[in-house]
Amino acid sequence: MRAGDRAYRTLRAEILDGSLEPGTLLQEVEQSTRLGVSRTPVREALRQLAADGLVAASGRGNVVTAVSRDDIVSLYELREALEAKAAALAAQHHDDAPFDGIRERLLDAPRLLEQGEPGLGPYFAIVDELDEAIEAAAGNPFLGAALRNVQLHSARIRRLSRHNPERLRAAAGEHLLIVEAILARDAELASHATHVHLHRSLTNALATASEAVDAATSESPADRGPKVA
Amino acid sequence: MRAGDRAYRTLRAEILDGSLEPGTLLQEVEQSTRLGVSRTPVREALRQLAADGLVAASGRGNVVTAVSRDDIVSLYELREALEAKAAALAAQHHDDAPFDGIRERLLDAPRLLEQGEPGLGPYFAIVDELDEAIEAAAGNPFLGAALRNVQLHSARIRRLSRHNPERLRAAAGEHLLIVEAILARDAELASHATHVHLHRSLTNALATASEAVDAATSESPADRGPKVA
DNA sequence: TCAGCCTTGTGTGTATACATTGAAGGTGTT
DNA sequence: AACACCTTCAATGTATACACACAAGGCTGA
Known part of the structure; x- marks a missing residue:
């Protein structure tokens, strides 16, 4: 599977099951080292998560959205x-x-x-x-x-x-x-x-x-x- | 404005007003030269257009979707x-x-x-x-x-x-x-x-x-x- | 002559280097 | 002491180089 898709699915699963709590800041370099891929697929994953509404751009980086x-x-x-x-x-x-x-x-x-x-x-x-x-x-x-x-x-x-x-x-x-x-x-x-x-x-x-x-x-x-x- | 956003808006406008007809193949290198930006922002734009349902991955490259x-x-x-x-x-x-x-x-x-x-x-x-x-x-x-x-x-x-x-x-x-x-x-x-x-x-x-x-x-x-x- | 394989080329996927922006903290001035 | 400006640094935005996969075309052998 493509690294970008893997990163997306991994991050999405972590957000949905709560291991990444609302408010968590997701930075590209940080996540790329953690997931073992480069920044490019992580960027792709973050953009897609943003389109889903699971993360939102917040000044610097993307934060996991809260559910009010x-x-x-x-x-x-x-x-x-x-x-x-x-x-x-x-x-x-x-x-x-x-x-x-x-x-x-x-x-x-x-x-x-x-x-x-x-x-x-x-x-x-x-x-x-x-x-x-x-x-x-x-x-x-x-x-x-x-x-x-x-x-x-x-x-x-x-x-x-x-x-x-x-x-x-x-x-x-x-x-x-x-x-x-x-x-x-x-x-x-x-x-x-x-x-x-x-x-x-x-x-x-x-x-x-x-x-x-x-x-x-x-x-x-x-x-x-x-x-x- | 960011080059990625510009590319996205440009391509989207062209798809919506019909200058890019359904079935048109959008290739990264081709669009990047046409729009005067590198492949990276074009990729970002294409992913977003795919999320919108305006283009769809089709083997080689992305094609503008048809409206049946x-x-x-x-x-x-x-x-x-x-x-x-x-x-x-x-x-x-x-x-x-x-x-x-x-x-x-x-x-x-x-x-x-x-x-x-x-x-x-x-x-x-x-x-x-x-x-x-x-x-x-x-x-x-x-x-x-x-x-x-x-x-x-x-x-x-x-x-x-x-x-x-x-x-x-x-x-x-x-x-x-x-x-x-x-x-x-x-x-x-x-x-x-x-x-x-x-x-x-x-x-x-x-x-x-x-x-x-x-x-x-x-x-x-x-x-x-x-x-x- | 046909079929299968190999070669070549084009296009996307990924990584990384470089540019730019924006925020934070410190210092100087009022 | 407070405010404003500047410096600095870190993180994102962009470009490009490299890797890989797939498809098409030609060549070779049967």
Whole structure:
């Protein structure tokens, strides 16, 4: 694989899983030595991360963007517009096969979630597969690109609700309804079920996010400036 | 300004106004000599254009992407989702001042359009200002970024309806309704009026696009491969 | 004559050297 | 003591040299 792509994927993964915290300053030379490539591919990776909105130019160098409470609300507003549309389109155009499979696996999700932490990977795999199936069924490359971008940011927020089994169980039920609406080719229901799901998700994310923000604030109240990785 | 940005803006403008036709092969060395900068900023510009979806890697070099009939439909599906949401949010959150101004100017639009070609610039300026005002009033940076991206592609399509005065007059009326819905803080009406506007726009774009595609096809039927700029 | 291989050339990928900008800190003056 | 200017340095912006990969064309052998 190209060094530029490797650098991009590595940095993106580190930002999404939180190892590179918001506010972290990413400098070209520093990252190039750390990742073992020259500045050129690192530059390329940073530009792409900037286009994704995961880093932002800040005077000197690029800093990992923060996800504020307002950002979460904004992101969910956009997700609602995009995913409701995608679900409606999927309801109109889809092939049954992939959604039948996902439906079966979602019916099994509560059992996965009883296992606690080890079941989370497989569970999120189902959700990701559903997202991909909807995107594919919608058959709209522009919508698909926009969806992938919001999912990128959603991945950063999802970590907040990882440890809320009750919410995850409810979410599985909401996903199931979306799948069944698509299978029934009921575009309006698919769209509204998506709206409901995202509304509940947002409510939960805001609740846990304020705790997380509070914790981070009390942890290092004065540390608002960029910090070096 | 940075050479990379200049290269990006130059290439983007040339793609949007059609001087770089779809299928044109953009090679780094070639463009770097043409634009008078080295390969590095050209590379940066090409990566960014690829992120925008205006060029696509194609074996050797990057080619300017084509806008197919399917693309137009897909783009309008996405626009509807985004712009309807944006109009609804704007109806809820806006300050009256900018929309009052735009409303006045839209009322004057028919007079502009009677002038033919010279009135087109001012007319499109009003439309652009409306887009910006809605984006600003929506107050959602993620939605704003997505909107700017679709507007980029829409600009390529808009050229097709430039020479249809009747359609432009109708569009001005549709825009006016959107503005008045926003001023009335009627989110649902703003959203639906946007839907109506885009539906009519799409219908017109498809009609003129098929003529344009037909013309292009009869003009150079065998010329489907990438051509050098 | 045809097929396969090799050679050559063009174009991108990466590294590095050089230019430039901008910020921070110190010093001098008011 | 405070403000402004200047110096200095570090980090980014740009250019270019080198490495590598792929494709096309020709040559050779069967």
